[in-house]
Amino acid sequence: MAKAKKKAGDINSSSMADIAFLLLIFFLVTTTMDVDTGMKRTLPPWIDPTEQQNDVDVNERNVLKVNVSRSGAIMVGTEEYRSSDLRRSGEHSRLSREVYFFLVDPERSNKKATEIDGATYNVSEGLVSLKADDETEYKVYLKVQDELTHAFNLYRDDISRQVYGKAYDELDDIQAGNIRKAVPMKISEAEPNDQTKK
């Protein structure tokens, strides 16, 4: 009689793998792996064009004008740049080097005593004024932005070495924040004027 009390058979688990595979494939299809990457910017607050504006007087000397034409030709100050000048040869491109020198050279942009982490340092007041034609290709525009960012990052690196004695990307969050505050990415874009265009 004891023989009648049979042991329950094991459930066949060979299909477990199939189920797991099915789930795996489902997740592979419905999800994305890529991390969002981009170049951060802060727009200036909206100014009502009908309001009386008192333009902020910026010392002309501290401004480097970068104009991008519809064909992708670039004017930096009074000099003409070609698209090949945006390409990096080694660490830098001609444009990023030029902007960096503009920031560093006291002959070209005024230095202002700025307090960083308890001590004062001379930081450039240089500003890049970027103006791109409406018909300019976005690809070219972003490449210019990229090189401008690179120049400012190089300058931040300089200041960071003066203040903390190490590279900007080796700083902790608070230190990097201090540097960012002291050396803002001064890239201003001209207000689009609708009056001149139909």
Add this chain to the structure above:
Amino acid sequence: MAVMAKKGKREVPAMSTSSLPDIVFMLLFFFMAATTMREVDPLVSVQMPEAIEITELDKKNLVNIWMGKPLGAAKGEDALKIQLNDQTREVEDIRDFISATTVTKGVGPKDIVVNLRVDEGATVGKLTAVKQELRKAEALNISYAARAAETH
């Protein structure tokens, strides 16, 4: 003796597959942890430009705006379209979209980062129009979405 020799030639036992589900489950959990759900289907084709000086963006409070040619558009047609959530919209709709998003996210327009996913063939003029609308909506933190360029 002949019988003994035959018996000695044993068959190789079948490989145990009982650990296969474990391996697959491990893979599954890895993918579940490392990936995120695709939220919206693209309606416009966006080939993002390459850039070097880019940073990773925090997914939290990130709002996407797509701009590119509509998918399945005829070859000659090159009108740029703007996609907000899962609809193609006009530039003027951006302000409403931002205010609606801030309400659902429960944050102010200054706390969100608008990620501009713009096709590399788009024009700056169209981008400027979008940026003007964002300024009106007080969403001043933006990012130009870009792919990491391979530095040579």
